[in-house]
Amino acid sequence: MKKIAIIGSGAGGLITSSKLAKSLSGEIKNGEVSITIFDKKKEQEFQPGYLEVAFRGTDPSKIRRPMKKLLSNGVNIVYDNCEKVDLANRYIKTEGSNEKINFDYIIISTGSSPDYDQIPGLREANMDFHTNAQNSSLIYQQVRKIKSGKIVVGIGGLPYKCPPSPNESAFMLDEHFRKAGIRDKVEITYITPFTRIYSAEPINEVIKPLYESRSIESITTFNTDSVDSGKKEITSLEGETLKYDYLFLTPPHKPAGFLKGSEIADEDGWVKVDKRDLHITSYDNGFAIGDTTNIPISKAGVEAHLEGVVVANNIIGEIKGTKKRYKFTGRTQCSMETGFHKATFVVGTYDTPVEKIVPSRTNYMEKKVMEKIYWGSLHGHYEWLFKYHFKNDYFQELE
Ligand SMILES: Cc1cc2nc3c(=O)[nH]c(=O)nc-3n(C[C@H](O)[C@H](O)[C@H](O)COP(=O)(O)OP(=O)(O)OC[C@H]3O[C@@H](n4cnc5c(N)ncnc54)[C@H](O)[C@@H]3O)c2cc1C
Known part of the structure; x- marks a missing residue:
């Protein structure tokens, strides 16, 4: 059995898990693959919503969902935090247990915090x-x-x-x-x-x-x-x-505490990855996505999502024995509300500089649509929309 461990159940971890579970559903049913997320949190929050809560008084319960509603079929969860990753020997340890938990593939998506x-x-x-x-x-x-x-x-x-x-x-x-x-x-x-x-x-x-x-x-x-x-x-x-x-x-x-001082992280604790296929430096079976990487681009949910899709597709390809591999283009898309129902977007890639986008009501509406579809998007329900919207930047084939 191929064991896939995902550390962190936020924006990046969940989209990766749902993409893997959907494409590997046959293998999961046959007992050939297992997907397990590790995270202490029993609920998740839509972090961009913190602004609405802080400055417009939105009720916090409106931007929260219990974890059991966010898990896709075929994904297991262990409500415990990771405290050690050993990529060479392919195991992790959690805070609540002394056991070594083995994996074949690992995805670190532990985010960042103040x-x-x-x-x-x-x-x-x-x-x-x-x-x-x-x-x-x-x-x-x-x-x-x-x-x-x-x-x-x-x-x-x-x-x-x-x-x-x-x-x-x-x-x-x-x-x-x-x-x-x-x-x-x-x-x-x-x-x-x-x-x-x-x-x-x-x-x-x-x-x-x-x-x-x-x-x-x-x-x-x-x-x-x-x-x-x-x-x-x-x-x-x-x-x-x-x-x-x-x-x-x-x-x-800062990144999650267990990363600082580990060999897979830089001196500040950000995980060292290849900025295209997100593999952890020197380890082909380990990946990191989202805020926790050392990639010098925005720490934002869209990046975590697009990176997760690339990593999931590459693991799926390896398990299914297909030849194609994919890469992340460095696409960023952060909305910036400018007040009074207008917004702009910060959009760029590794190869194209940030564009000048004038604040408009249309951009604001687009931001609001993203808020509406956020929870469903973590289940992978709107990948058609992401593909349509991001076009060539959704992901590209790795040469
Ligand atoms: C005010 C605000 C506004 C924002 N607006 C936008 C926006 O408009 N657009 C946008 O794209 N992004 C926005 N973001 C950023 C976005 O929310 C994050 O970049 C995104 O959530 C990153 O995803 P992630 O999976 O890397 O980390 P997260 O979603 O933060 O998830 C990390 C998970 O890892 C878990 N974890 C941590 N340590 C451990 C451990 N040791 N073991 C196991 N699990 C662990 C945490 O509990 C958490 O569940 C905003 C954020 C804030 C705060």
Whole structure:
């Protein structure tokens, strides 16, 4: 029997599992293949929805689903976290057991999460919409109470997931205070370590004028060093000090703890992979996808999805003995809501730079459609739509 282990049941792990289970259903029935996901979490959240929860008051339960509803037929789950991967000897160990669990193929899709240890004082001061829906919901309760003051929003450190999310939070706060009729009493300042409001110039060209027309101030080349929640001050590595009344920073992110120091990861713990077929450096039977890889592109759900499809197809090909192998094109597509029912997208590939896409209602509608189909897409129900939409970037044949 070929044993496939998937570590992490988020956006990347689930789409990979459902694609594998569908294409290998015969082999699973005959006992020739097993697919097992390992993850402690018994429910998943639609992470892009954290913004709606934090800044528009959406009920957290609307963006959650129990894991049992997300598993495709033929996929097993072990509700335990992985604490060690040994690729040379093909086994993992979990936190809750001393047993060595063997595998033939492994896919690591353990994502990324906020790393507050990097910035002293940030945890105590920050209103964090990158951790979970519950935290985001607490933010909305605070936002509703704000009647005046200085808001600082932006990028607290690198890397982080969903590159446009700090800009989105600035636009959503602006919209909230305009709708509440108190925008003139609230100062909004956006801080970023980059030299532009958005790191990619084509998108910067689109959103810079919006910042100006909405009176959102910006401070570029501001690398947050520490936060003093008593004095309500942020200090940058560049030596600037900034006062705030309310702080909404996107914290720097880190990979799952068990990866740091392991031979498959770089010095920060991101898994070293081939950016085309996602195999882990030096290991043909091991793959990593999504936020946890060291690929220098956006950490976002679309990438995790497209990478998962490539890895699943290549494992299926190997098990079925077919010749074709596939590669990921580096396609990114992150939506950026600019407020008042408009959005743009950050779109690019390894070979094509980010495009200039003007914010529109059509883009906003497209973002909303993605939200509607998200849970079904994890079961693989909308692969026809992904193929149609991404065309040549859905995946390509590996030369
Ligand atoms: C505010 C916000 C807005 C966003 N907006 C967008 C957007 O508009 N578009 C977009 O494409 N993306 C967006 N994203 C990013 C997107 O949600 C993530 O990039 C995506 O979920 C990554 O998928 P993943 O499978 O790599 O990781 P995740 O979906 O985070 O899943 C990782 C899983 O691994 C599990 N895990 C961790 N450690 C272990 C362990 N030791 N053992 C077993 N399991 C483990 C976790 O419990 C988790 O279930 C947004 C994120 C946020 C926070």
